[in-house]
Amino acid sequence: MREERDIFGKYLSRHNLRDTPQRELILDTFLKREEHVSAEQLYDIIKKRDPSIGQATVYRNLKLLSEAGLAREVDFGDGVLRYEHNYNHPHHDHLICRSCGKTVEVVDTVIEELQKRIAEQYGFELTDHKMYLYGNCGNCRKKSK
Amino acid sequence: MREERDIFGKYLSRHNLRDTPQRELILDTFLKREEHVSAEQLYDIIKKRDPSIGQATVYRNLKLLSEAGLAREVDFGDGVLRYEHNYNHPHHDHLICRSCGKTVEVVDTVIEELQKRIAEQYGFELTDHKMYLYGNCGNCRKKSK
DNA sequence: TATGCAAATGATAATCAATATCAATATAGG
DNA sequence: CCTATATTGATATTGATTATCATTTGCATA
Numbered sequence: 001m002r003e004e005r006d007i008f009g010k011y012l013s014r015h016n017l018r019d020t021p022q023r024e025l026i027l028d029t030f031l032k033r034e035e036h037v038s039a040e041q042l043y044d045i046i047k048k049r050d051p052s053i054g055q056a057t058v059y060r061n062l063k064l065l066s067e068a069g070l071a072r073e074v075d076f077g078d079g080v081l082r083y084e085h086n087y088n089h090p091h092h093d094h095l096i097c098r099s100c101g102k103t104v105e106v107v108d109t110v111i112e113e114l115q116k117r118i119a120e121q122y123g124f125e126l127t128d129h130k131m132y133l134y135g136n137c138g139n140c141r142k143k144s145k
Numbered sequence: 146m147r148e149e150r151d152i153f154g155k156y157l158s159r160h161n162l163r164d165t166p167q168r169e170l171i172l173d174t175f176l177k178r179e180e181h182v183s184a185e186q187l188y189d190i191i192k193k194r195d196p197s198i199g200q201a202t203v204y205r206n207l208k209l210l211s212e213a214g215l216a217r218e219v220d221f222g223d224g225v226l227r228y229e230h231n232y233n234h235p236h237h238d239h240l241i242c243r244s245c246g247k248t249v250e251v252v253d254t255v256i257e258e259l260q261k262r263i264a265e266q267y268g269f270e271l272t273d274h275k276m277y278l279y280g281n282c283g284n285c286r287k288k289s290k
Numbered sequence: 291t292a293t294g295c296a297a298a299t300g301a302t303a304a305t306c307a308a309t310a311t312c313a314a315t316a317t318a319g320g
Numbered sequence: 321c322c323t324a325t326a327t328t329g330a331t332a333t334t335g336a337t338t339a340t341c342a343t344t345t346g347c348a349t350a
Contacts, residue, residue, distance in 0.1 A: 018317050018326055040307080054329035059308065075222050077275065079307070079337095095269055104267050111259050115278055122249050123283030124240055130222065131276045133260055138268030163297055163346050185336080199300035204337065224308090224336070297346080304339065315328070320321100 001031055004070055004087050011068040022053055026061045027070070036074055036084040036103075076103075076132060093130075097137040099144075106133070146176055149215055149232050156213040167198055171206045172215070181219055181227040181248075221248075221277060238275075242282040244289075251278070 008027055012019055029046050030037070037045075043058040062083050065071035072086035076096060095104040111131070119126035136144075153172055157164055174191050175182070182190075188203040207228050210216035217231035221241060240249040256276070264271035281289075 016326080020317075020327065022328070038307090052329080056309080056330080057328060060327090075220075077220050081307080095264060095267055097269065098272060104269075106263050106267070108259055108263055111256050114253055114256050115276075118251050118253055119240060119278055119280050122240055122251070124242065124249075124278070124280040125286060126278060126280040127243060128280075129276065129278045131260075131274065133264055133269070133271060133274045135264050135269040135271040135273075141270060161297080165298065165346075167299070183336090197300080201301080201338080202299060205298085226336085291350100293348100293350080295346105295348095297344105299342105299344070301342095302340085305337080307336100308334085310333065311331085313328105313330095315326105317326075318324100320323090 004031055007087065008065070008068055008070060017064075022050070022057050023061055023064075025050055025053070026058060027065065030062070030065060030071065030083065031085070034085075036082040038080045038082050040080070042083075075130070093132065095133045095135070097140055098134050099136055099140040102137050102139075149176055152232065153210070153213055153215060162209075167195075167202050168206055168209075170195055170198070171203060172210065175207070175210060175216065175228065176230070179230075181229040183225045183227050185225070187228075220275070238277065240278045240280070242285055243279050244281055244285040247282050247284075 005024075005027065008023075009019065011017075012023075025046060026042070029042060029049070033042075033045075039055070039059045039062050042062065043053075043055045046053055046058060062071060066073055066083065066086070070085070070087050071083045072089075074082045074084055074094070076082065076094070090107070092105040092107045095106050096102070115129055116126050150169075150172065153168075154164065156162075157168075170191060171187070174187060174194070178187075178190075184200070184204045184207050187207065188198075188200045191198055191203060207216060211218055211228065211231070215230070215232050216228045217234075219227045219229055219239070221227065221239070235252075237250040237252045240251050241247070260274055261271050
């Protein structure tokens with residue numbers, strides 16, 4: 001938490017950006033949530049602490065947190081962009097339940113390796129990837145029986 | 146092509162849907178394009194043959210083609226939904242160039258197998274997945290040097 | 291072949307997340 | 321303390337997609 005603030009502060013000064021109470025509030029609130037949040041969700045939470053904040057500011061600064069390396073965008077394909085921690089939260093993919101929306105973070109180093117190999121096969125240099133596994137979680141399958 | 150029309154025709158009658166010239170035109174035009182197209186792109190192409198067609202009709206019927214199993218939605222994450230052939234075009238993933246947008250269809254049965262295993266590990270029953278590999282293609286890397 | 295009804299179309303409005311605009315305000319360096 | 325300029329908040333705008341709705345049309349049936 002302190003580290004993240006430090007990184008953000010350094011990023012701001014290095015880029016001639018200013019330290020504002022709104023930015024601090026957004027960063028703090030974002031860091032407190034462990035799960036991914038959409039800009040809208042974060043805005044709703046932040047409004048309670050500072051009703052005067054504008055939602056454009058939340059959108060803007062989530063983008064900024066991504067640029068600073070503190071957040072990462074995730075797109076589950078439902079039309080809403082979400083953000084998750086990027087500092088000390090190594091890359092992972094998502095397993096998503098089609099019926100209840102539950103998500104699980106997963107990683108598989110073998111898959112990652114194979115992905116790189118596929119890319120090379122076609123002359124590509126892999127920069128990143130998105131992998132979303134959709135299915136039905138244990139709970140939901142029990143219920144539907 | 147004849148097969149696809151057949152499937153579509155059967156799908157329509159089975160669902161009490163009607164065979165219209167617009168639908169036929171949309172299906173034909175879609176089938177002629179081998180690469181993925183967005184509704185907007187397809188609309189632009191179709192307009193030339195039938196300027197009276199409405200773009201809502203194109204949107205509607207691409208959705209319908211998906212339901213009929215002739216098309217498949219692909220979401221590269223740029224805010225535009227694209228459609229690709231689903232008949233006689235087995236599942237595959239995409240390798241996408243970040244700088245020129247070139248795409249390559251790829252499959253890796255080992256990855257597919259591992260994905261299923263991961264899902265099971267967490268009690269999920271895998272229904273489908275999305276995997277997009279982003280990078281820079283050979284051409285673009287040469288150019289940027 | 292005419293008829294009626296539900297489905298489909300086309301034009302347009304509405305949505306919805308996200309971004310742009312812009313006047314007013316606030317920050318940081320001198 | 322002042323100034324240049326980044327930032328904010330309110331609002332308008334965008335862009336893709338979907339909803340609405342009056343009109344038209346396919347098609348099963350008489």
